[in-house]
Amino acid sequence: MIYLILFLISFLLTYFIKNYMIKKSLVATINERSSHTVPTPHGGGIALSITWFIGLFYLYFIGEIQQSLFYALLFGAVISIVSFFDDIYDLSPKLRLIVQAIVSVGGLYFLGGFETLTFGIFDIQNQILANIFAFLLIIWFINLYNFLDGINGYAGSEAVFLSLAGFILFGGNHFLVLAVAVLGFLYWNWNRAKIFMGDVGSTLLGYNIAIFTIYYANQEATNFWIWIILFGVYWFDATLTLIRRKLNKEKLSQAHKKHAYQRLTQAGWSHYKVTNYSIGLNLGLFIIVYFIGNIFVALILALIVLALSMKFVDTKKVFE
Numbered sequence: 198m199i200y201l202i203l204f205l206i207s208f209l210l211t212y213f214i215k216n217y218m219i220k221k222s223l224v225a226t227i228n229e230r231s232s233h234t235v236p237t238p239h240g241g242g243i244a245l246s247i248t249w250f251i252g253l254f255y256l257y258f259i260g261e262i263q264q265s266l267f268y269a270l271l272f273g274a275v276i277s278i279v280s281f282f283d284d285i286y287d288l289s290p291k292l293r294l295i296v297q298a299i300v301s302v303g304g305l306y307f308l309g310g311f312e313t314l315t316f317g318i319f320d321i322q323n324q325i326l327a328n329i330f331a332f333l334l335i336i337w338f339i340n341l342y343n344f345l346d347g348i349n350g351y352a353g354s355e356a357v358f359l360s361l362a363g364f365i366l367f368g369g370n371h372f373l374v375l376a377v378a379v380l381g382f383l384y385w386n387w388n389r390a391k392i393f394m395g396d397v398g399s400t401l402l403g404y405n406i407a408i409f410t411i412y413y414a415n416q417e418a419t420n421f422w423i424w425i426i427l428f429g430v431y432w433f434d435a436t437l438t439l440i441r442r443k444l445n446k447e448k449l450s451q452a453h454k455k456h457a458y459q460r461l462t463q464a465g466w467s468h469y470k471v472t473n474y475s476i477g478l479n480l481g482l483f484i485i486v487y488f489i490g491n492i493f494v495a496l497i498l499a500l501i502v503l504a505l506s507m508k509f510v511d512t513k514k515v516f517e
Contacts, residue, residue, distance in 0.1 A: 199252075199255060200373055200374070200377045201377075203248050203251065203252050203374060203377045203378060203381070204377040204378075204380055204381045205381070206244075206247070206248045206251065206381065207244050207245055207247075207248040207377065207378050207379075207380070207381020207382055208381035208382075208384055208385075209381075210243070210244035210247060210248065210381070211241050211244040211245075211381060211382045211384070211385045211392060212385065214238075214240055214241060214243055214244055214392065215238050215241065215385060215391055215392040218238030218239065218240055218392070219238050237390055237391070237392065237393055238391075238392045238393070239284060239392065239393040239394070239395040240281075240284055240392070240393075240395045240397060241382050241385060241386060241392040241393060241394050241395065241398065242277075242280075242382070242394040242395045242396070242397040242398015242399065242401065243281060243395075243397050243398070244381065244382050245378045245379050245381065245382040245394070245398050245401075246274075246277045246378075246397060246398060246401050248377075248378035248381060249374065249375060249378040249401070249405075250271070250274060252371075252374030252375075252377075252378060253267060253270055253271060253371065253374065255374075256370055256371060256374065261370050262369070262370070262371055265307055265308055265309060265412075266308070266371070266408070266412050268307040269303075269304045269305075269307035269308045269408050269412065270371070270405060270408055272300060272303040272304050272307060273300065273304070273401050273404045273405060273408070275296065275299065275300050275303070276296060276297065276300045276339065276400050276401060276404055277397055277398075277400065277401040279292075279293070279296045280293075280395070280396035280397045280399075280400045280401070281395075281396075281397040283396050283397075284395040284396050284397055290450070294336075297335075297336050297339050297340070297400075298332075298336065300335070300339075300404060301331075301332050301335040301336050301339075301407075302332065304335060304404070304407070304408050304411075305328060305331055305332060305335070305411070308408070308411055308412055308415065309415070310324060310327070310328050310331070311327045311328050311330065311331035311411050311414070311415065312324075312327065312414075312415050312418075313327065313414075313415075313418045314326075314327050314330060314414075314418070314421065315418040315419060315421070315422075317493045320418065331411055334407055334410070334411070335404065335407040335408070335411075337432075338403045338404065338406055338407035338410075338428075338432075339400050339403040339404050339407065340400075340403070341403065341431055341432055341435035341436075342355075342399050342400065342402050342403030342406070342431065343396055343399045343400050343403060344435050344456065345431050345434065345435060345456060345458065346393075346394055346398075346399035347456070347458060347459060348458055348459075348462060348468040348471060348472065349386060349387060349388055349389065349390040349468040349469065349472065350383060350386055350387045350388065350390070350468065350469070350472040351458060351468070351471070351472050351475060352394055352398070352399055352402065353379050353380075353382060353383035353386050353387070353394065354383065354387075354472055354475065354476055355402075355430065355431060355475065355479070356375065356376075356379045356402045357376050357379050357380060357383065358427075358476065358479045358480075358483075359406060359409075359427055359428065360372045360373070360375045360376035360379070361376055362427050362479075362483050362486075363409060363427075364376070365487075366423065366486070366487070367413055367420075375405065379402075382394065382398070387472075388468070388469045390468075406424070406428055409424060410424040410425070410428075419492045422492045422493070422495075422496050423486055423492060425496070426482050426485065426486050426495060426496060426499045427479075427482060427483065427486060429478075429482050429499055429500075429503050430475050430478050430479055430482070430503070433500075433503040433507070434456050434457045434458070434507070435456065437507060438455050438456050438457070438516075441455070441516055442455065455516060455517075457506075457507060457510040458471050458475065460510055460513065460514035460516070461474070461510060461513055461514065463514050464513040464514040466513075478502070478503075478506055481502055482499055482502065485498050485499050485502070486499075
């Protein structure tokens with residue numbers, strides 16, 4: 198019953214925010230990075246964020262979430278609030294990075310740090326190195342989720358997939374809370390989007406995925422790679438695109454439309470088709486994780502699948 202209530206809260210909040218934004222003419226402008234051609238209201242992430250934190254508090258008060266995870270996830274409210282103002286006032290990149298750094302440190306503090314990074318044949322257990330790595334990971338996940346929030350249903354469907362995959366593999370009602378919070382928004386963002394998520398939603402989702410990755414890796418070191426595989430569609434695209442642009446001697450701070458999902462839309466694919474393609478890839482990655490017991494064999498296979506998918510995108514639209 199609580200999940201239905203949370204879904205309705207997210208659904209109705211998104212509806213009212215959409216209407217308010219339209220009434221106030223607060224719509225996303227079309228620029229060189231946009232994959233949209235029609236000005237559309239943004240800020241739908243406010244609804245999923247509010248719903249998410251309501252659900253978090255509910256789980257905390259009934260004792261269904263560990264205290265360390267609760268506080269680490271709750272600290273995400275900081276980046277959600279700052280991103281809300283960024284959506285409105287376009288804050289400076291330096292200020293955003295400072296906030297991301299503060300949130301990353303806070304999240305790690307509540308989790309008790311990052312214990313071990315395993316590579317199968319050897320482990321990194323040095324707390325300084327492990328936590329520097331985790332700090333950078335959180336910042337990277339926050340930003341790459343924001344980078345890849347660009348077409349209808351793409352960021353929302355990724356969050357729902359990760360939530361459901363997390364619930365199946367690890368249990369934990371926090372995954373169901375996140376899933377229904379996003380689904381209420383996704384109804385209005387799917388196929389022909391009536392509202393966008395905005396940074397207020399995308400940065401929070403990226404932060405949450407990073408916290409889940411570290412939290413479950415602290416329970417079992419190889420869980421780190423499970424989350425890396427599950428989140429592969431996003432980090433592989435964002436990381437490879439960054440490397441390619443660097444090799445092209447491009448200014449990395451400059452806006453671009455070279456991510457895989459952007460190139461597919463340029464090749465004539467609809468947003469709906471691209472999002473469904475990503476869902477199919479995600480299901481493939483989940484099957485790999487679920488059925489292959491050796492996580493490092495699963496990782497290699499997942500990387501092959503991701504590399505082949507990128508080769509396919511290159512055949513549709515060459516990376517220039």
